[in-house]
Each structure stands twice: as C-alpha cells, then as structure tokens.
Amino acid sequence: MAMATSPHSLLLQNPTPTFLKNPKLPFTAVPMTSTRISPTTTAKPMSIKCAATTTPIQDLRPNPPESQDRVFNFAAGPANLPENVLKKAQSELYNWRGSGMSVMEMSHRGKEFSSIIQKAESDLRTLLNIPQEYSVLFLQGGATTQFAAIPLNLCKPDDKVDYLVTGSWGDKAFKEAQKYSKPKVIWSGKSEKYTKIPAFDALEQTPDAKYLHICANETIHGVEFKTYPTPKNGLLIADMSSNFCSKPVDVSKFGIIYAGAQKNVGPSGVTIVIIRKDLIGNAQEVTPVMLDYKIHDDNNSLYNTPPCYGIYMCGLVFEDLLEQGGLAGIEKKNKKKAELLYNAIDGSNGFYRCPVEKSVRSLMNVPFTLEKSELEAEFIKEAAKEKMVQLKGHRSVGGMRASIYNAMPLAGVEKLVAFMKDFQAKYA
Numbered sequence: 102m103a104m105a106t107s108p109h110s111l112l113l114q115n116p117t118p119t120f121l122k123n124p125k126l127p128f129t130a131v132p133m134t135s136t137r138i139s140p141t142t143t144a145k146p147m148s149i150k151c152a153a154t155t156t157p158i159q160d161l162r163p164n165p166p167e168s169q170d171r172v173f174n175f176a177a178g179p180a181n182l183p184e185n186v187l188k189k190a191q192s193e194l195y196n197w198r199g200s201g202m203s204v205m206e207m208s209h210r211g212k213e214f215s216s217i218i219q220k221a222e223s224d225l226r227t228l229l230n231i232p233q234e235y236s237v238l239f240l241q242g243g244a245t246t247q248f249a250a251i252p253l254n255l256c257k258p259d260d261k262v263d264y265l266v267t268g269s270w271g272d273k274a275f276k277e278a279q280k281y282s283k284p285k286v287i288w289s290g291k292s293e294k295y296t297k298i299p300a301f302d303a304l305e306q307t308p309d310a311k312y313l314h315i316c317a318n319e320t321i322h323g324v325e326f327k328t329y330p331t332p333k334n335g336l337l338i339a340d341m342s343s344n345f346c347s348k349p350v351d352v353s354k355f356g357i358i359y360a361g362a363q364k365n366v367g368p369s370g371v372t373i374v375i376i377r378k379d380l381i382g383n384a385q386e387v388t389p390v391m392l393d394y395k396i397h398d399d400n401n402s403l404y405n406t407p408p409c410y411g412i413y414m415c416g417l418v419f420e421d422l423l424e425q426g427g428l429a430g431i432e433k434k435n436k437k438k439a440e441l442l443y444n445a446i447d448g449s450n451g452f453y454r455c456p457v458e459k460s461v462r463s464l465m466n467v468p469f470t471l472e473k474s475e476l477e478a479e480f481i482k483e484a485a486k487e488k489m490v491q492l493k494g495h496r497s498v499g500g501m502r503a504s505i506y507n508a509m510p511l512a513g514v515e516k517l518v519a520f521m522k523d524f525q526a527k528y529a
C-alpha cells in the first residue's frame with residue numbers, strides 16, 4: 102500500500118508497539134512527546150497528525166520477516182543477524198521493557214542491565230551445557246586480545262605451549278604468544294595453503310606444554326575441526342570465533358573456549374570467554390587488569406563498563422537459538438546449507454572449485470574460486486545486483502567466500518546456488 106504522508110514512515114520504524122497492534126486505536130494517537138512508550142502501555146495523546154486515518158492498520162506495518170529491502174549478506178564478520186532478533190531489538194530500542202530507557206542508556210550496575218547480562222549468561226550456559234566449573238566472561242578487545250590474554254594468564258614467560266596452525270588466525274595467535282611464553286608450532290598447514298587439518302595422533306607434542314591451542318574454524322581458509330584433539334596434558338584452548346554456537350560442543354574437553362561475537366552471536370565489540378575456573382588467578386605480574394581473567398571473573402564481567410548493548414544483542418540471539426530448539430537443530434540446518442553449496446561447487450565440472458580437503462570443510466565459511474579467474478569480479482558484481490553481497494574472498498587468498506553462519510537462511514544459500522548455476526550457464 103502506498104503511504105499517504107511521510108509521518109507514517111515514522112510509525113514504520115517501530116513495528117510492534119501495542120497501539121499499532123490494536124486496530125481500535127486511531128492513528129491520531131501516535132506518541133512523539135517526551136513520554137516513552139512501553140510495549141505494555143496503552144496509547145496516550147500524541148503530537149503527530151497523520152493524514153490517512155481510514156487505512157487498515159496491518160497494511161501500514163513493515164513487510165513480514167523476509168523483507169524486500171534486506172540483502173543476503175555473506176560477510177565473514179560482522180555478519181548477518183537473525184531478522185527476528187533485529188526486529189525485537191528495534192521494538193525495544195527506545196524503551197526497554199517499560200524502563201523508560203534504551204539499553205544503551207542504562208547503568209551497567211543497575212538492576213535492568215544486571216538482569217540482561219545474567220539472562221544472557223544463563224541462556225548461553227543452557228545452549229552449550231556449560232558445566233558449573235566454568236566461568237563465562239563477556240569481554241572486549243576481540244578475539245585478537247585473547248591471543249595475548251591466554252599466555253599471559255596461563256603461562257610464566259618461559260613456559261612451553263603448543264600451537265596447531267591451520268590458518269591465518271591460528272598463526273596470529275601463535276605470533277602473539279611468542280611475546281609472553283615459549284610457543285611451538287607442532288604442525289602448520291601453510292605450505293599447503295591451509296587446506297587441511299592433520300591427524301592429531303601422529304603429531305609430536307611438546308611433553309611439558311602447558312596447553313595446546315587450536316582455531317576451531319579458520320574463517321579465511323574455511324577449514325574446520327570435526328573432532329577435537331586431546332593434548333597430553335588435557336588442556337585444550339580453542340578460538341571458536343567463527344563457529345561458536347553453530348553446533349553442540351563438549352565444553353568439558355576444553356580449558357578455554359573464546360570467541361568474538363560478530364559472526365554467529367551478536368555485533369562486534371563483545372568477546373566471550375568460557376574458562377575452567379581452576380585456570381583463573383595465575384596471571385603474569387605484567388598482565389594489564391583488562392586482560393586478567395581473575396579481575397573479570399571476580400567482578401562478573403563488570404569490572405569496567407562492558408559493551409552493554411552488544412551483550413544485550415547476544416542475549417537476544419541466545420534466546421532465539423533456544424527458541425529454535427538449541428544447537429543440535431542449528432547444526433542440522435547448518436549442515437544442510439553447507440551441503441547444498443559444496444555440492445553445487447563440486448558438481449560444476451570444475452567451473453567452481455573449493456580448495457579445502459573435503460573432510461575438514463567448514464560449515465560456516467565456504468571459499469571457492471572460478472576456473473576462469475578473470476570472471477571473479479563479474480561474479481561478485483552480478484551477485485550484488487541480485488542482492489547477494491560480501492562474496493569477495495579475503496584479500497590474502499582471493500577468489501570468493503560465502504559465509505553462511507546460523508543467521509543465513511536456507512533461502513539465501515538456495516538463491517546463491519541458483520545464481521551460480523545461471524552464471525555458469527552464461528559463461529562456461
């Protein structure tokens with residue numbers, strides 16, 4: 102329906118207030134005064150006049166879920182978020198649940214935000230079945246900061262640690278660890294352009310290594326551990342930034358799991374650390390307070406001002422994942438999407454290629470190239486015209502990469518696969 106006058110568009114920015122859901126309320130009752138509206142309050146007199154008062158209310162609401170103005174975003178991160186989560190955040194943006202404030206305006210020590218962070222933690226614990234002996238920390242600084250925080254908290258400067266390097270992120274973690282410990286790369290996939298993961302049993306581990314570090318899913322190269330190694334001393338540390346909450350994980354097998362939120366569970370700015378409690382409290386003396394797990398654990402992630410809005414968004418995503426039935430169901434959906442895409446690549450008679458060994462192909466990040474590499478720019482351009490964006494591969498590897506995190510609907514992958522077939526028919 103065409104809108105009669107522009108003030109209606111103001112209504113459309115907040116899709117779910119109660120007054121819009123109640124068809125008996127007249128449009129002349131749109132509040133734009135200083136009083137904020139709780140989703141539960143009824144309408145009050147308003148200051149905006151709307152020209153059309155006879156149009157049925159439901160016609161004025163934004164498009165239903167798969168709205169026409171959204172693209173399929175295949176970015177590696179920050180990445181797409183579930184549409185219903187965005188809409189819920191939109192509906193609560195101006196006035197969070199009758200508090201008269203946005204989450205962005207709340208004291209991080211107030212009762213409202215306390216309830217938000219506690220619920221986020223509790224839902225994450227349920228999702229991942231996190232044992233009580235583990236702390237959950239909501240931190241800042243990205244996963245990159247954890248590359249330093251981990252050796253600083255777990256090692257003395259001369260302690261030995263092992264790194265299994267299956268891609269660029271594992272390599273960066275190793276390099277940072279060199280400043281605070283004595284790390285050794287026990288295997289690197291660099292010479293094979295990071296397309297493999299080795300059989301762990303055949304590798305020689307450093308006998309007294311304090312821990313083994315892996316990157317569970319290499320976002321740039323698209324290689325993912327399907328089973329996890331058991332290091333000699335039992336302490337496994339995993340960067341799960343790009344497959345966090347994409348499938349169930351046995352947390353008890355890890356000393357630390359850490360992840361930046363911006364791929365699967367929220368916006369950038371939040372880093373989640375799940376750490377076995379007995380590993381906390383031994384940081385090197387030089388450790389800055391912001392990197393000391395004990396400081397954050399003792400203060401329930403509120404030592405300083407946390408990324409409140411990001412934590413709130415992560416909480417909405419956790420709620421959404423639970424509502425979908427938890428991580429086993431999510432994994433099934435992710436497998437289906439990935440299978441569809443890999444089958445399209447493998448079934449293209451070499452027109453498309455994925456360099457990664459089949460057994461370790463990522464369910465989250467699918468890198469591929471074109472046999473006729475001169476067509477890659479055209480592929481990306483034409484896909485963007487069809488509202489499929491961010492398909493360019495990482496600058497270090499080139500080609501294409503489709504990141505298909507939890508929030509990418511099956512319809513997005515189906516559309517991409519159909520586009521790939523059309524593109525092949527046109528240019529093969």
Ligand SMILES: Cc1ncc(COP(=O)(O)O)c(C=O)c1O
Pocket residue numbers: 178242243244245246270316318319320321340341342343361
């Ligand atoms: C697997 C992995 N580890 C670490 C990082 C670095 O994360 P951040 O930019 O949040 O520091 C990324 C970012 O893309 C990543 O994909």
